[in-house]
């Protein structure tokens with residue numbers, strides 16, 4: 001029995017059943033309570049907020065050359081011994097998140113962003129530290145001067161009457177979290193696969209890793225957890241990931257650079273996993289590169 005079933009939440013698995021559930025008109029993403037988050041609503045309000053976010057994400061399509069160069073430089077500078085999460089996945093995911101929002105993000109911001117994962121606690125959201133982190137980020141972003149990019153675009157959408165005040169404040173954090181958390185977990189897990197099992201395509205890796213393991217929906221009989229592990233890593237239907245193109249481009253660049261860096265082979269030690277029920281990722285993994293002069 002998995003964690004969902006222990007909490008009385010029905011689980012849908014198997015690709016066809018999951019695809020049907022994700023497209024079902026009888027299941028909603030809205031748990032009630034009127035959240036302004038794009039993830040937790042359906043209908044016209046969802047379509048309206050999602051359209052604004054989609055326009056922002058399109059700003060990174062095609063993937064900007066300067067961002068590609070920054071990622072490649074980060075990976076090239078990894079050295080002979082490094083942590084896959086702290087030194088590889090985190091700076092890459094942080095740079096992409098910063099580029100999406102159009103604001104610089106420091107380590108304190110990224111720490112709080114990682115802490116908000118707990119705030120997405122699907123079993124009741126009692127994690128006060130996670131909620132405090134999300135709140136802090138919302139306040140911080142609302143006060144941050146922004147250049148061209150997502151935060152400015154959100155503010156313009158608000159000024160134009162396309163988003164209300166709550167939608168502006170919350171979806172800045174939701175967007176940052178969507179970019180960062182899934183990229184972080186995917187890059188670290190894919191990096192581990194690369195280091196231990198050899199080359200695979202990014203599409204194969206994202207299906208194998210499946211960094212967001214479940215999505216929650218609500219039906220007449222209560223909540224349902226739909227598994228994405230059977231070949232649906234970006235979901236499907238109304239809420240399907242609008243950033244999948246950016247995620248794949250980012251991973252292609254970072255993992256190609258990592259494969260080059262690991263060229264002569266490597267050893268991986270001290271692999272530690274996160275334990276979140278939805279977000280599948282590494283806590284840390286130490287890589288020691290062999291076959292290069294020290």
Ligand code: HEM
Pocket residue numbers: 029038039040050053057100174175178179182183186206210211212215216228233234235236238239240241242243244246247
């Ligand atoms: C490997 C990396 C990623 C994975 C596995 C992933 C996965 C997902 C999944 C499964 C959903 C659907 C949630 C649901 O149905 O309730 C989603 C939603 C979303 N993702 Fe991604 N994502 C990734 C990266 C990104 C990136 C890089 C961006 C932005 C550039 C992004 C932006 C979003 C947004 C805004 C949503 C909300 C869409 C909505 O509710 O309509 N994601 N993502």
